[in-house]
Amino acid sequence: MHTKLENGHPVCIRSITQSDAERMRVGISRMSAQSRYLRFFSGAATPPDWVIERLTEVDGHEHIAWGAVDAADEGEPAIGAVHAFRHHEDEDCAEFSVGVLDDYHGLGLGKMLTATILIDARREGLAHFAVNILAENRSARDFAKSLGASYEGLEDGVMQFQLDVEGAIEALRAECDPPGMAHVFKAFKDA
Numbered sequence: 001m002h003t004k005l006e007n008g009h010p011v012c013i014r015s016i017t018q019s020d021a022e023r024m025r026v027g028i029s030r031m032s033a034q035s036r037y038l039r040f041f042s043g044a045a046t047p048p049d050w051v052i053e054r055l056t057e058v059d060g061h062e063h064i065a066w067g068a069v070d071a072a073d074e075g076e077p078a079i080g081a082v083h084a085f086r087h088h089e090d091e092d093c094a095e096f097s098v099g100v101l102d103d104y105h106g107l108g109l110g111k112m113l114t115a116t117i118l119i120d121a122r123r124e125g126l127a128h129f130a131v132n133i134l135a136e137n138r139s140a141r142d143f144a145k146s147l148g149a150s151y152e153g154l155e156d157g158v159m160q161f162q163l164d165v166e167g168a169i170e171a172l173r174a175e176c177d178p179p180g181m182a183h184v185f186k187a188f189k190d191a
Contacts, residue, residue, distance in 0.1 A: 001116075001187040002071060003180035005107035010071040013116055013184070016081060018056045020067060025052055027078030032102045038137045039099040041158075055083065061124055062086045064094070066116045068109055079104050082113040084121050084129065094121060096129035096163065108178025110143065115172045115181060119188045122165050129163040147171050 001013050016024070025047065028036065033043040040047070058065040064084045069076040079101045084094035096117070100110050121129070131149055133140045135157050147168040149161035173185065 001183055003112065003183035004178075005104065005109055005180060006178040007107055009107070011068050011079065011109065011112075011180075012071045012076070013066055013068050013112060015060070016056060016058050016065040016067045018058075020078070021052050021056045023069075023078045024055055024067075024081070027081070027101060028099075030077075030101055031099070035099070035102050038134055038140065039097065041134060055081070060120075064117055064120050064124060066113055066120070068100075068104075068113060080109045080113055082110075082117045084117050084126065086126065087130065090128075092125065092127040093162075094126050094129055096131050108180060111172060111175075111178065112180055112184050114143075114147070115169070115184045116188075118165055118169045118172070119184070122169065123188075127165055129165060129168075131161040131163055133159045133161065135159050 002010065003013065004010055028047050029045050031039070033045070036045070037043040055065065057063060063086070066082050067078055068080040070079050080099060082098040084096050087093045087095065098110050098113055131144050133144060135154065141159065144161050144163060147163055148171055149163040152160040152162050154160070172181065175181070
């Protein structure tokens, strides 16, 4: 789906495939060490192959993943991604994560990616997301809370939240910001 960020910059949000391995590797390397640490709990500039394999082995049910590319750049580099890995112990729940390149922070891309995966996850029968956030990641905590996430506990510096998929969709629908969010709901015919 083609949409725009808050500043009008064009982006394309699409499902991630195994052919995106190199695009994913380059995108992660373009994140700041701090952003990589907050997202992956490691600041390593080059993720191990197994991480890239895990992020690109998407089947649309056990692992749902969407990525965003910069539609204004001829090479369409990866600028963000969102993932939901279904829990095997609880088929109604998936571990949720979202990452956006530093240059695109604060422009609504994380919200649009999150809305995309929430709607897709609901269609796949997921009712809840488990969200693990480093305690020092205030912006991620605030974002999770804005979606209605409930705090579950703290373990080894990682805060655990549970997010109701339907409630989070409604929170994002009510906000309608960034303006490109309407494209997300329309693409899924979920307006």
